[in-house]
Amino acid sequence: MNAQHQDILDFVAQQAPFNALPDSTSDYFCHHLEVIYVTRENQHLWLDSAHPKLFLIRSGVVELVSPDGDAIARLTSGDYFGYPSLLSGEAIKNRIEVKQEALVYVLNQQDFDYLRREYKAFEQYFVRAHSNRLLSTKFQHHSDSWSERKIADLMTRQPVTLTPEATIHTCAQTMSDHRVSSIMVVQGQPMEQRLIGVVTDRDLRSRVLAKGVDPQQSISEIMTNNPKYIFENNRVFSAMHLMLKHNIHHLPVLNEHHQPMGMVTSTDLLRQQKSDPVQLIGRIYKASGIADLKRYAQEVPELLDGFAYHIDDISLIGKLLSGISDALTTRLIQLFQQQHGDAPTRFSWICFGSQAREEQTLHSDQDNGLLLPNDLTPEQMEYFKRMGEFVCEQLDVCGIVRCPGNIMASNEQCRLTLKDWLAKFSKWLATPTPEAMLNCKIFFDLRFITGSSDLFADFSEALSALKPDQLFYRALASELNLNSVPIGLFNQLKTEADEQHHKFIDLKRRGIVIINDIVRLYALQANIRYASTLERLDALTKTQFLSKKDIFDLKDCWRYLTQLRLHAQLDSEQLPSNCINPDRLTSLERHQLKEAFYLVRQAQQAASFKFARGSL
Missing domain, CATH: 3.10.580.10 (CBS-domain)
Incomplete structure (x- = not known):
């Protein structure tokens, strides 16, 4: 082996995914690559739909540019381009602009396909890379959207x-x-x-x-x-x-x-600010009555339809919808107090489930409750009973439907004093029955909306002091196995069918809920009080419970499945809520979906095993 070949081999072996693969993959790549020098004069020659190739930059700077002339990515040493067309077989639409003359290693389609067949991790890397590219560039021409900026x-x-x-x-x-x-x-x-x-x-x-x-x-x-x-x-x-x-x-x-x-x-x-749904939240907080709130709520689907295609952070949609629910709730409480007088004592209006996680969708229902001080009089309890019934009824009028499980402040079991709420949580932790585990999944996703923040802080502090034993975590982990990802034999997608024989996959039940359950389990173990799935994952980076790679995988899968779910709701394909027909996806999208479900299943199995054997 001459010095030049060794130099190339050393460089390739340090790049992902080769640094995580057997040495033979780097050696194969080096024996089959072509070395080219890309300049401004010849930059138009290399991206050819008839002969797609994988390009690895050794040195120099190349900019990937969309057909509209928007810069998609700036690529430097160690970056790849050309792989989307290798994976999808679709025509190449983007072009490159050389910012600094580049030395590039090139692998042809045949050799790329060989590595895909022989090494699953190689294929996974580029499928994931393409998925991330799609997520980050799909709305690139709207990257000036003010609301998603930090x-x-x-x-x-x-x-x-x-x-x-x-x-x-x-x-x-x-x-x-x-x-x-x-x-x-x-x-x-x-x-x-x-x-x-x-x-x-x-x-x-x-x-x-x-x-x-x-x-x-x-x-x-x-x-x-x-x-x-x-x-x-x-x-x-x-x-x-x-x-x-x-x-x-x-x-x-x-x-x-x-x-x-x-x-x-x-x-x-x-x-x-430009024209944006956030303006709607402002109008809700200033609404003069129920009629205004109902009219504003009816604007949400149309506004969301436009807003959803203007962002690259899909979690912002859930925050937007949860923000609208928060605003409607807060204003309804204010309108109630205008009619019936100020509350006779402190109270905290709280929410659970997807609203607490700030992950609501167009089809989310109510999950809320009232936290009250101890030792209230019957007259005070009657006031809050009327408040709970009024707010829940009017939320339903505004399109946020009643909870099928009756988890609402209109239900006396969700309208409790601090002492009674803590007794309820303590009972669930001490007696991990299936019903208790279901309640834990709902009620441990908890967030304050309005009222007394001090009362809620007392509640949160008391909750943090409750220490579940290992039996509780084992019971909660066993719940993970009651649901499974829709992957069958030979890595095929498993679909369900409705009465009209429409094939579908439930993205919420078969994917997103499983991720939420996994993350909640680790967050409870780490005593993390955030409700949001992504915030919990960010907090878990500071613990030893999950590796950074596992956290990245879960965040990536959550975003991908959430994006598919949102687009399915907006497209209204006459399927059950939260469902997609995989036959309507491209071959690459189906591949990405399988990859996401595969990673979710791995995390699900790992969590069940860790908690079942008490290794955390």
């Missing part, structure tokens, strides 16, 4: 902060000097500062000037304590929703260590 992308200045001892006069002068409309009030050493309050220009007008307060007093006297905040990696959509829900115009931004990063204002968001 908050960090809007931050243009360092945070402007003061300590609580600073005077009101100093605060006003600082705001003027920095030309900002708010100040973040912090405590602690410079590298360990924590947000404790906010002062806005409105506070200076209404709490100082209007009341004749001495400007030499400290800002701790006029600041808003424990303000709402958002983390820098959250989406702009989430910030807008939070500001609309709480009618605030200044929202502090923190990093993952809870240190101040800056302030985002309603003006910042309005600069970004």
